[in-house]
């Protein structure tokens with residue numbers, strides 16, 4: 051049995067085991083997508099419908115039964131993602147307050163069966179029996195995710211679907227897509243077709259680039275939703291915007307398009323509100339984005355504008371906030387946006403571990419903002435594993451390498467001095483792709499560090515320990531390899547091959 055990652059709140063092994071072969075999955079209609087995921091992954095049959103869910107005995111085949119009910123999870127847990135999984139020799143009963151909770155419990159079941167990743171396992175008739183176990187579980191944080199930069203290097207739907215598969219298999223539920231930057235614009239915008247016609251081409255270091263059509267994006271959002279993952283799209287501004295000023299010259303002060311840029315520098319580009327073309331541009335692109343985003347959040351970027359005064363920057367963030375809110379969406383932005391006066395409910399994403407003064411983030415939290423933890427020295431997965439690692443970043447030599455233990459051994463609640471623990475909304479790893487060319491390199495940078503981040507985000511701090519984690523992680527690499535995913539065999543873990 052491979053070990054459970056992230057570690058659940060409570061796991062009790064009981065006597066016996068449940069043979070999966072021949073079992074059927076039974077679920078209420080709202081959880082049909084969860085039943086489908088279990089059945090497809092294990093090679094079982096689904097018997098859907100509330101009637102089926104109600105009758106649980108008799109001569110029918112053994113069941114994996116999904117039940118919606120409030121009495122689920124560890125004592126006192128209120129998270130909508132809490133669940134209780136009971137595997138006995140007679141069958142499996144999974145109870146959760148929401149379909150999403152059922153999905154997360156299903157991932158635990160699939161991990162117990164050794165097949166959490168598509169392609170990693172064997173068909174059900176060869177699957178080992180699942181050991182009888184009771185799991186009562188709920189996440190520490192509701193925001194658990196990965197930010198993926200498809201602007202510096204473009205990754206298309208097949209790679210993005212594999213990223214979603216990995217996220218889902220470790221109970222990570224946010225895929226934040228960094229869709230635009232100086233080097234490229236990667237989502238087709240019906241209101242501004244030149245963004246992708248001109249700036250969808252090319253990428254860092256001179257590759258072909260590419261972009262997602264509206265349909266490809268919508269299909270990805272659907273694929274993710276069927277795996278419990280919500281897509282949070284980012285359009286980065288007022289800096290990191292050269293792809294837009296290259297496609298639409300009207301966005302520059304003199305009306306002349308900027309040159310294409312495919313280098314790794316940051317901070318040089320901007321759009322400003324004194325240009326009358328800017329605000330209509332914001333309204334158009336965020337309207338296009340909201341139309342293809344069923345989730346409640348949109349990310350406005352806001353990082354690293356080195357060529358703009360503080361006052362002008364703050365006004366820009368406030369206008370962008372208003373534009374996104376007018377589309378019925380809530381805002382996420384990088385930590386710099388905390389300089390503005392942000393309404394309660396805004397999420398601010400901490401990243402810059404070189405910055406000593408974080409008082410603006412604390413002040414934003416006092417006014418009701420939540421904080422997502424993405425400290426670069428822990429969960430920037432574009433950082434090198436070792437000093438001589440290629441490819442990878444080290445911020446011009448100013449960052450130490452980040453190995454799997456660095457990604458594991460930290461407490462999101464203790465990361466920003468003076469920040470109240472309740473202000474922490476969750477944890478998001480980030481992978482920037484200036485120096486990451488191929489799918490092989492991408493997954494090598496993600497695995498195993500992303501999995502460490504998943505446990506940081508899920509498991510209460512007092513239940514986490516490096517020795518326990520490295521032991522449980524050891525069996526997982528074989529599954530990644532069986533699914534065709536590259537990974538780094540960090541010497542910090544004694545991998546079972």
Ligand code: TNX
Nearest residue numbers: 316353354384401432443482
């Ligand atoms: C900083 S993190 C950036 C990105 C770079 C990254 C490289 C952030 C909000 N801005 O533009 O890609 O460092 O590690």
